[in-house]
Amino acid sequence: MSDYQSNPGADAPEVVIDARGVHYAIGNRPIFDGLDLTVKRGLITAVMGPSGTGKTTLLRLITGEIHAGSGRVAVFGQDIGALRTRELYATRRRMGVLFQNGALLTDLDVYENVAFPVREHTDLPESLIRKLVLTKLEAVGLRGAAELMPAELSGGMARRVALARAIVTDPEILIYDEPFVGLDPISLGVILRLVKQMNDALKITSVVVSHDVHEIATIADYTYLLSDGKVVASGTPAELARSDSATVQQFMTGGAEGPVRFHYPAPDYAEQLMEVSR
Amino acid sequence: MSNGARVGVLELVRKTGETSVFFLRLLAACIPALGRPRLIIAQIYNAGARSLIIIMLSGLFTGMVLGLQFYAVLNRFGATEALGTAVALALLKELGPVLTALLFAGRAGTALTSEIGLMRATDQLTAMEVMAVDPMRHVVAPRFLGGLIAVPLLTAIFTVVGLFGAQLIGVQFLGVDHGIFWSQAQSAVALKDVTEGVVKSVVFGAVISLIAVNEGYHSEPTAEGIGRATTRTVVASSVMTLLLDYVLTAIFL
Numbered sequence: 369m370s371d372y373q374s375n376p377g378a379d380a381p382e383v384v385i386d387a388r389g390v391h392y393a394i395g396n397r398p399i400f401d402g403l404d405l406t407v408k409r410g411l412i413t414a415v416m417g418p419s420g421t422g423k424t425t426l427l428r429l430i431t432g433e434i435h436a437g438s439g440r441v442a443v444f445g446q447d448i449g450a451l452r453t454r455e456l457y458a459t460r461r462r463m464g465v466l467f468q469n470g471a472l473l474t475d476l477d478v479y480e481n482v483a484f485p486v487r488e489h490t491d492l493p494e495s496l497i498r499k500l501v502l503t504k505l506e507a508v509g510l511r512g513a514a515e516l517m518p519a520e521l522s523g524g525m526a527r528r529v530a531l532a533r534a535i536v537t538d539p540e541i542l543i544y545d546e547p548f549v550g551l552d553p554i555s556l557g558v559i560l561r562l563v564k565q566m567n568d569a570l571k572i573t574s575v576v577v578s579h580d581v582h583e584i585a586t587i588a589d590y591t592y593l594l595s596d597g598k599v600v601a602s603g604t605p606a607e608l609a610r611s612d613s614a615t616v617q618q619f620m621t622g623g624a625e626g627p628v629r630f631h632y633p634a635p636d637y638a639e640q641l642m643e644v645s646r
Numbered sequence: 647m648s649n650g651a652r653v654g655v656l657e658l659v660r661k662t663g664e665t666s667v668f669f670l671r672l673l674a675a676c677i678p679a680l681g682r683p684r685l686i687i688a689q690i691y692n693a694g695a696r697s698l699i700i701i702m703l704s705g706l707f708t709g710m711v712l713g714l715q716f717y718a719v720l721n722r723f724g725a726t727e728a729l730g731t732a733v734a735l736a737l738l739k740e741l742g743p744v745l746t747a748l749l750f751a752g753r754a755g756t757a758l759t760s761e762i763g764l765m766r767a768t769d770q771l772t773a774m775e776v777m778a779v780d781p782m783r784h785v786v787a788p789r790f791l792g793g794l795i796a797v798p799l800l801t802a803i804f805t806v807v808g809l810f811g812a813q814l815i816g817v818q819f820l821g822v823d824h825g826i827f828w829s830q831a832q833s834a835v836a837l838k839d840v841t842e843g844v845v846k847s848v849v850f851g852a853v854i855s856l857i858a859v860n861e862g863y864h865s866e867p868t869a870e871g872i873g874r875a876t877t878r879t880v881v882a883s884s885v886m887t888l889l890l891d892y893v894l895t896a897i898f899l
Contacts, residue, residue: 472773473773475765485779
């Protein structure tokens, strides 16, 4: 195991997100069964895992949208599930979230979407808001699209606008939900560099949920691999690449056969086909 | 009690409780929302101004039909000079508030439900919550207040246009004296009648807007779920309008 977890010395980065023994279920279906995970300040932490392992659910637990059945998710040292609405909103103002589908407000144009959190939380003069918004739009390459409505954007462009909106208030933590899905290679490269640059220059703590093993490996400081409601492996991308765990290797190489089930539980295939033919 | 009936009663109790809690949260959110008049004015425009054409056309035709029907009835008793009175009271106390409410539910109530439902389905409400912006305050309360303000205004317009329509038929085509029509209408209408119409329109506006935003906010985030919520808005709004109309009429009599 790397220094990330085992050596919390005096100069070790501060823990900003700490999930301990988290259990969460949707109906009778358990999603997390004793999840332990730590995110440290100033680092890019990747959360990977097969579809349906609860990666997005983990983000919703971190932002306090849903609460753990048991266990504790602490953000900035506070149990996010125990916060009152006012405290929860104060904590959320220190976070930025990039949603998988962008989640842009469809009645506002690109400029107003990015300006929205600034207008809601500050009394900055319009001239300063304009500079802030244009700076962030320039960073994602969409300054020229400021007057477009969300319906006029492609999926990738919408994600980039959502990223500009997520960073406009200079949050301490940025949470990305599948940021690379559906991006063309140029946009993907730009977004990857942007995530890295914001982390390097502004020391923003980043949590990136993604399937994209190779892209993540180029920027992540630390990676968690989730499966069956638990962390099955963790370490730097290089450590995971060297891992001899069958689960890690199956995920890294994209194999259909292995400990991680590809097929949803079903009756015997041959028997079912025979039933149909009967 | 059969199992089905028990489930039905439990569902009714659950739904009533959910709506009551939602209403209390909405009332709490309305106070800060009043400090953002721009959002409310935008919703008055969306729900009210955009319903103007349908309200004015319906008001005109309703008034014209009233003019014809009342003239035919009053003519049997040689009392066509009472046309202004009959039309004014019918429009002011009943048809204005009720028809405007039913039209508003179909035109603006459904739009409110589907808009909020789509915002839920596309994570816009979640995005606001995560940005520490309360959607109740930013999205739901302005739409509720917009509807609450728009319905009485639309009712007033419906009633005025309806009176004009009745006058058009009664005076211009059927020959009732112009002066008698208006003086009868004016002398027969008391402040109590105007109050009845205003109270009804405010209550209908509040109930329809509450049903519309509640259904949208709690709709299942799927195309089918939003469709069902929109239908529930029209059905519940229409039934509640007619039910409350009876209750309010009984109170005012």
